[in-house]
Amino acid sequence: MKNHVLRPLWVIAGMIALVLVVRYFYVPKDFGIHERGYMYGWHREGNIGDWKKVSVKYLGSEYCKDCHPDKYESIMTTPHAIIQCENCHGPATGHPTDPPKLVIDKSRGLCLRCHALLPYPTSGRANIRGFADPESHNPGLECVSCHNPHKPSLEGLK
Amino acid sequence: MKKAQMISRRDLLKNTVKGIAGLALPLAAFEIINPRSLFADKDDKSKVRWVFLVDTYKCVGCGLCVKACKIENETPYDANVTRTWVERYVITKDGKFHADSPKGARDGFTSSKIDLGMGKTEDIRKEDIEKAFFVPKLCNQCENPPCVQVCPVGATYQAPDGVVLVDRTWCIGCGYCIMGCPYGVRFFHPKYHTAEKCNFCYHRITKGLKTACVQACPFGARQIGNIKDPADPVTKIIMTERVGILKEEYGTKPQVFYIGLDKEVR
Amino acid sequence: MVHGEIWTVKELFVYPNEYIYWSVQIVMYPFMTGLVAGAFVLSSLYHVFGIKELKEMARFALVFSFALLFAAPMPIVLHLQHPFRGINVFMTPHFTSAIAAFGIVFSTYGAIVASELWFLYRKHFVEMSEPLKKKQDKSLFEWIQFFIFCSLTLGVYDISEEALKKDEKAIKILAGLGIPVACFLHGYAGFIFGSVKANALWMTPLMPVIFIMSAIVSGIALCILTYIVTMEIRRFLSARKAAGTAGRMVEELKGAEINVIRMTARYLLFFLIFAITLELLDLIFRGYTAVKSWDVIRSVIYGKDFIDIFVLQYGVGNLLPFILFLLPGLTIRRAVLGVLLVLFGVFMMRWNVVIGGQAFSLSFAGYMHYHMPIIPHDWETFKEGLFGALGIFIMPFILFWFISKIFPVFNLKESH
Numbered sequence: 001m002k003n004h005v006l007r008p009l010w011v012i013a014g015m016i017a018l019v020l021v022v023r024y025f026y027v028p029k030d031f032g033i034h035e036r037g038y039m040y041g042w043h044r045e046g047n048i049g050d051w052k053k054v055s056v057k058y059l060g061s062e063y064c065k066d067c068h069p070d071k072y073e074s075i076m077t078t079p080h081a082i083i084q085c086e087n088c089h090g091p092a093t094g095h096p097t098d099p100p101k102l103v104i105d106k107s108r109g110l111c112l113r114c115h116a117l118l119p120y121p122t123s124g125r126a127n128i129r130g131f132a133d134p135e136s137h138n139p140g141l142e143c144v145s146c147h148n149p150h151k152p153s154l155e156g157l158k
Numbered sequence: 159m160k161k162a163q164m165i166s167r168r169d170l171l172k173n174t175v176k177g178i179a180g181l182a183l184p185l186a187a188f189e190i191i192n193p194r195s196l197f198a199d200k201d202d203k204s205k206v207r208w209v210f211l212v213d214t215y216k217c218v219g220c221g222l223c224v225k226a227c228k229i230e231n232e233t234p235y236d237a238n239v240t241r242t243w244v245e246r247y248v249i250t251k252d253g254k255f256h257a258d259s260p261k262g263a264r265d266g267f268t269s270s271k272i273d274l275g276m277g278k279t280e281d282i283r284k285e286d287i288e289k290a291f292f293v294p295k296l297c298n299q300c301e302n303p304p305c306v307q308v309c310p311v312g313a314t315y316q317a318p319d320g321v322v323l324v325d326r327t328w329c330i331g332c333g334y335c336i337m338g339c340p341y342g343v344r345f346f347h348p349k350y351h352t353a354e355k356c357n358f359c360y361h362r363i364t365k366g367l368k369t370a371c372v373q374a375c376p377f378g379a380r381q382i383g384n385i386k387d388p389a390d391p392v393t394k395i396i397m398t399e400r401v402g403i404l405k406e407e408y409g410t411k412p413q414v415f416y417i418g419l420d421k422e423v424r
Numbered sequence: 425m426v427h428g429e430i431w432t433v434k435e436l437f438v439y440p441n442e443y444i445y446w447s448v449q450i451v452m453y454p455f456m457t458g459l460v461a462g463a464f465v466l467s468s469l470y471h472v473f474g475i476k477e478l479k480e481m482a483r484f485a486l487v488f489s490f491a492l493l494f495a496a497p498m499p500i501v502l503h504l505q506h507p508f509r510g511i512n513v514f515m516t517p518h519f520t521s522a523i524a525a526f527g528i529v530f531s532t533y534g535a536i537v538a539s540e541l542w543f544l545y546r547k548h549f550v551e552m553s554e555p556l557k558k559k560q561d562k563s564l565f566e567w568i569q570f571f572i573f574c575s576l577t578l579g580v581y582d583i584s585e586e587a588l589k590k591d592e593k594a595i596k597i598l599a600g601l602g603i604p605v606a607c608f609l610h611g612y613a614g615f616i617f618g619s620v621k622a623n624a625l626w627m628t629p630l631m632p633v634i635f636i637m638s639a640i641v642s643g644i645a646l647c648i649l650t651y652i653v654t655m656e657i658r659r660f661l662s663a664r665k666a667a668g669t670a671g672r673m674v675e676e677l678k679g680a681e682i683n684v685i686r687m688t689a690r691y692l693l694f695f696l697i698f699a700i701t702l703e704l705l706d707l708i709f710r711g712y713t714a715v716k717s718w719d720v721i722r723s724v725i726y727g728k729d730f731i732d733i734f735v736l737q738y739g740v741g742n743l744l745p746f747i748l749f750l751l752p753g754l755t756i757r758r759a760v761l762g763v764l765l766v767l768f769g770v771f772m773m774r775w776n777v778v779i780g781g782q783a784f785s786l787s788f789a790g791y792m793h794y795h796m797p798i799i800p801h802d803w804e805t806f807k808e809g810l811f812g813a814l815g816i817f818i819m820p821f822i823l824f825w826f827i828s829k830i831f832p833v834f835n836l837k838e839s840h
Binding site for chain 2: 003005039042050051055082083087090091121122132
Binding site for chain 3: 003004005007008009011012019022023026027031038039042
């Protein structure tokens with residue numbers, strides 16, 4: 001007489017087998033323990049390739065130099081040389097194919113990022129010329145109406 | 159009666175052995191008892207280990223890094239989450255501590271008013287300031303990442319070059335990794351609803367480019383390098399000059415190094 | 425809006441990406457698994473230690489524990505940002521994470537409870553299916569009944585004395601085996617919090633133990649409550665039936681038995697004392713050692729959350745029921761009030777751990793206020809709000825009603 005006590009155990013074994021079958025089809029084949037071991041390296045290897053495929057948006061000022069040498073040269077002699085073209089002109093992405101023209105950020109807020117004076121000792125911010133109270137200086141007007149970012153010295157005022 | 163009991167006991171033993179052998183099968187399926195892969199070395203044949211260097215003297219709080227990061231990594235611009243951010247610290251002469259990071263410094267710091275949350279601000283007069291500075295923050299790509307340790311499904315992991323990545327197709331959105339990070343760099347992506355964080359612009363650095371924030375920073379406050387390359391200027395600074403790390407008491411071994419890290423930095 | 429943004433209000437210096445990500449559903453989850461573990465331990469007290477007065481309670485507790493088991497994973501399912509990927513925990517478990525233990529522990533516990541129920545009700549299944557097997561023309565309802573009970577016998581029709589004795593032994597082994605598994609089921613939930621070094625309030629080795637103790641307290645309290653309610657309803661219904669059929673001899677039901685309740689309440693008190701001791705120990709240690717996080721945690725515990733912790737949890741949820749149960753001459757009414765307060769106290773403990781742990785920023789220089797969504801205006805504010813939590817709480821009672829049709833809790837002629 002077979003022991004009926006073990007009957008539930010067989011049901012459980014069946015369920016485990018089912019889970020393993022589902023697992024075989026569900027889990028990607030490249031999922032496993034990779035270089036960093038089980039604690040830090042348990043993953044689907046293909047994901048690394050997924051992240052490498054993300055498109056690059058910002059190409060850097062050196063990319064702009066070839067087609068826009070005048071703009072590039074003009075800003076290079078000023079303190080604004082340290083600012084990337086794309087910081088104000090937006091990411092190049094596929095320019096000139098797509099987008100054919102870049103949208104320039106002409107807002108006051110962009111200039112105030114550096115030129116709102118914050119007199120913080122030990123921070124480089126204290127050394128940047130700016131307004132302690134920006135709203136007292138032509139409120140509502142775009143800075144670029146009078147100041148040329150490519151020739152920011154006060155002698156270059158329009 | 160007794161004979162029947164003896165047979166059933168033998169049956170029991172036989173079935174127990176069968177049961178244990180049967181259990182070993184699923185365990186093996188999980189690759190848990192494979193010693194070679196379990197104790198796989200972190201002996202690293204990888205020639206690259208990315209590290210980051212932040213100079214808090216140079217940072218002016220312009221926030222151009224945050225803006226560039228959001229656009230480069232397609233984090234929804236108006237969402238109140240960001241892969242990197244800049245914090246402002248102002249210590250006043252009465253010893254009081256003030257700190258904020260409005261929108262993660264996406265729009266920079268354009269006012270001397272400290273954001274206190276709940277719609278309140280506090281204006282600090284110039285003459286009251288003892289010291290004040292900016293601290294950029296991003297994922298530390300820790301050597302012992304606690305976020306990876308607590309992921310229940312293996313959706314987040316560390317690549318051989320040290321960068322910690324998240325598999326958007328596998329993450330179940332439990333949030334354990336977000337709770338596990340002592341630095342608060344993780345969040346739920348508003349569109350994909352999976353865990354998200356700075357990954358050192360992995361798509362750029364693996365192509366020989368700099369990260370978006372390093373490129374965007376006009377003042378050179380951010381730099382990225384390879385600690386395994388002795389000729390790398392970043393490596394030279396980390397090895398020879400005095401640098402600090404954040405929250406080292408947690409044992410995470412963060413790989414973002416700070417020049418000018420003050421005791422007040424949280 | 426970002427997940428968590430709608431119910432989080434930040435104050436002072438909080439990191440930009442910090443929100444209250446683990447909200448009321450994460451409070452419900454340990455609360456529900458605690459009820460599961462507690463109910464099971466209560467049933468095991470009879471089967472393993474042979475405490476005869478708990479016999480009626482034992483069967484009841486086991487079936488209720490099974491109903492709770494299906495309701496317990498629901499808070500997680502509602503909380504996950506990708507609920508359908510929840511099976512990934514079973515497919516590629518990362519065992520360095522406490523949450524990955526969920527798959528194994530839940531399945532093991534489910535297997536033990538289901539097996540124990542099978543042994544307990546096997547005779548009932550056979551007795552229900554045999555007459556149905558013989559019946560020639562069955563109605564649809566009877567076909568369904570036949571199918572259910574026949575498959576539940578698992579093909580075993582032997583209900584001789586010898587077989588039933590084997591069943592009893594199996595039940596005893598399973599109940600004994602199940603106690604550590606039930607402890608593990610809830611202990612791992614405590615480990616989920618206790619092992620997070622990033623959270624200054626959660627990180628303590630005491631967390632798993634505190635969770636287990638308060639889980640047992642809540643399980644016992646729930647069983648006392650449901651026992652009283654069910655027995656009183658049955659008595660009311662049978663009394664009404666007796667009045668309607670005047671002259672016929674109907675057995676009068678006695679309703680909830682005060683001796684059973686008093687016995688069970690004693691165990692409740694024991695575990696309650698243990699739970700409170702551990703929590704106070706944790707608090708004292710924190711204050712004494714005063715590590716880096718103590719300043720902000722103190723301001724949360726003694727300031728912002730003072731009412732939630734000391735008035736609601738310790739006062740109303742622990743001290744008050746303690747007094748109620750200790751006063752001599754425990755009545756059913758007082759017992760009901762006591763267990764309701766205990767359940768409230770256990771819920772507040774989970775609330776104070778989960779929400780309290782997110783009440784302060786990782787910067788230790790700011791706070792986050794949790795405003796639980798009450799009136800939902802979309803799916804997220806429903807599932808992570810008051811109505812989602814209430815739905816989860818009601819679910820086991822509804823499930824219990826259905827399950828007791830297959831595993832009847834009362835009027836069973838024999839009992840193991």
